[in-house]
Every structure is written in C-alpha cells, then in structure tokens.
Amino acid sequence: MADIFVASREEKNAPVPKISSDKIEAEKSTFDDKVHLFSSFSLNPTDVSFENQEKDEKILLFVRKSKILNLKWIGVAIGLTVAPLFIIFLIDWTLLLGLVSFKYVFYFAALYFLVVVAYAYVNFITWYFNIALITNLRVIDVDFAGLIYKNIAITKLSLVQDVSSTQVGVVRNMFNYGDILVQTAGNVDNFIFEAAPNPEKASRIIENLIGKHGTV
Amino acid sequence: MELFNFNYSNILLFSTKIVFIVLNLLFLAFLLVVYRQFNNMNTIVHDMQDTPILKSTIITILLIAISLLLTSLVIL
Numbered sequence: 001m002a003d004i005f006v007a008s009r010e011e012k013n014a015p016v017p018k019i020s021s022d023k024i025e026a027e028k029s030t031f032d033d034k035v036h037l038f039s040s041f042s043l044n045p046t047d048v049s050f051e052n053q054e055k056d057e058k059i060l061l062f063v064r065k066s067k068i069l070n071l072k073w074i075g076v077a078i079g080l081t082v083a084p085l086f087i088i089f090l091i092d093w094t095l096l097l098g099l100v101s102f103k104y105v106f107y108f109a110a111l112y113f114l115v116v117v118a119y120a121y122v123n124f125i126t127w128y129f130n131i132a133l134i135t136n137l138r139v140i141d142v143d144f145a146g147l148i149y150k151n152i153a154i155t156k157l158s159l160v161q162d163v164s165s166t167q168v169g170v171v172r173n174m175f176n177y178g179d180i181l182v183q184t185a186g187n188v189d190n191f192i193f194e195a196a197p198n199p200e201k202a203s204r205i206i207e208n209l210i211g212k213h214g215t216v
Numbered sequence: 217m218e219l220f221n222f223n224y225s226n227i228l229l230f231s232t233k234i235v236f237i238v239l240n241l242l243f244l245a246f247l248l249v250v251y252r253q254f255n256n257m258n259t260i261v262h263d264m265q266d267t268p269i270l271k272s273t274i275i276t277i278l279l280i281a282i283s284l285l286l287t288s289l290v291i292l
Contacts, residue, residue: 037266047264103291110284118277122250129257142261147253
C-alpha cells in the first residue's frame with residue numbers, strides 16, 4: 001500500500017520545541033503571588049493569613065490601596081527631615097548657644113528626628129493594614145485609619161450581588177487605580193475598596209467568583 | 217530683697233528640662249499605642265515575611281525613645 005505521507009529523516013530528528021519557564025510564568029500571571037512589604041495587589045498570596053480563616057479557605061486576591069497614595073506622606077517626611085538643614089543656616093548659633101547649652105539643642109534634634117521616623121512609620125502601617133481580601137468563601141474589608149479607627153467587615157460570597165469599579169480623574173487613570181464597589185444583599189453594608197490598583201481586573205475576579213456561587 | 221535676686225536662667229533651664237521630659241513621656245505613650253495597635257492588626261491579618269521587619273522597627277523606635285528619656289534625666 002502506498003504511503004500518503006512519509007516524514008523526511010530531518011523532520012523525524014527535529015527537536016520538540018520547548019516553552020521556556022519564564023514564558024510560562026509570564027503567561028500564568030502578570031502579578032507575583034508573594035506579598036512583600038510594598039505589595040498592593042496580589043493574586044493567590046501564599047504568605048498571608050487572617051484571623052478566623054477556615055482550613056479550606058484560600059485567599060484568592062489581596063488588595064491594598066495604590067502605592068501612589070504613599071507619596072504624600074513620604075514627601076512630608078522628606079520635607080521634615082530636610083527642613084532642619086535650612087534652619088541651621090538661618091539660626092544665629094552664637095545667640096542660641098548663649099541661651100541654652102549644646103546638649104539641649106542636640107537632645108531636641110534627636111527627639112525631632114525620632115518623631116519624624118515615628119510619623120513615617122504610623123503612616124506606613126496605616127496604609128499597610130488597609131486591606132481587602134477575597135477568599136473562595138468570603139469578602140473581607142479591613143479599614144484602619146489614624147491608629148484609633150478600625151473596622152473589619154466580612155461577608156459571604158453568596159451574599160454578594162454585584163461588583164463595579166470606577167476610575168475618575170487623570171491621576172487615577174494614569175496610575176491605574178480606582179474604587180471597587182461590592183454590593184451585598186440584605187441588611188449588610190456595601191463594601192468599597194478605595195483606591196485599589198487594577199480595579200477592573202479585581203472586579204472581574206470577584207464577578208467570576210460570585211458567578212460560581214450562582215447568586216447573580 | 218532676696219526675692220528679687222532670682223536666677224532666671226536656672227528657671228529657664230529647669231522648665232526646658234521639664235518640657236523635654238514631658239514631651240518624651242507623651243511620645244513614649246504614643247509609641248506604646250502604636251505598638252499595641254500594630255500587634256492587634258497583625259493578629260487580624262498576618263504576613264509571615266513582613267511581621268518581623270515591622271515589629272523590629274517599632275521596637276527600635278521605642279528603645280531609642282526610652283534611651284532619649286533616660287538621657288534627658290541624666291544629662292539635661
């Protein structure tokens with residue numbers, strides 16, 4: 001019987017094309033799954049856990065406010081750090097040291113810089129602990145502001161009815177962050193994840209999840 | 217007449233020292249609140265990698281504040 005197609009010897013010996021591991025990683029996700037100190041958006045984070053997390057509960061999406069929002073307090077902290085350098089040139093040191101001894105000035109400077117460091121730290125942890133978590137079972141919104149305000153809102157995914165995202169303004173569009181509104185059923189308050197990075201992607205993920213639960 | 221021979225520079229230095237110590241104590245109390253809030257929030261949402269960094273930072277700030285307070289008691 002005549003062969004319809006016979007591969008040439010060169011084709012038989014040709015190596016099978018392999019996709020590099022970098023390519024696979026790139027296709028898997030554009031975001032890393034490791035949450036580091038400055039992460040604001042992470043899919044399937046591995047190192048994060050939360051209070052009352054159930055055994056079969058897995059965090060799917062981890063969102064903080066956009067990193068860009070930190071620029072304000074970073075600018076203030078840098079300004080407060082640099083300001084004394086200008087004051088050094090403006091002050092009449094002979095007059096000042098005639099009034100108080102150098103150790104007082106040194107002590108005040110040390111206290112001042114420590115206050116600046118504390119200011120930066122407090123602002124950082126305020127941003128750091130403002131977290132929204134989407135798990136395979138629940139939506140969790142942790143609000144933390146000014147050290148005295150703390151609000152933790154939790155709802156089941158089955159109670160989520162709709163998700164929408166808004167991006168208003170040039171800066172928000174430029175840096176790709178916006179608000180995500182998660183509407184819930186019944187008496188439960190709606191969730192607003194303010195200034196979340198990649199709001200469209202995040203809302204799409206939540207949409208897919210609530211679709212699985214069949215509430216929409 | 218001795219009433220009018222008051223050494224005003226000593227009073228100024230003494231009041232400065234008191235102000236510094238009070239400021240430092242208030243700052244220390246504020247840092248303790250920060251530390252407590254950090255621990256509270258860390259139990260709610262826990263990150264294995266970041267916790268040691270942030271905790272050691274606040275403890276360092278606290279220790280520096282305590283050492284500044286002790287310094288103010290001794291040298292000022």
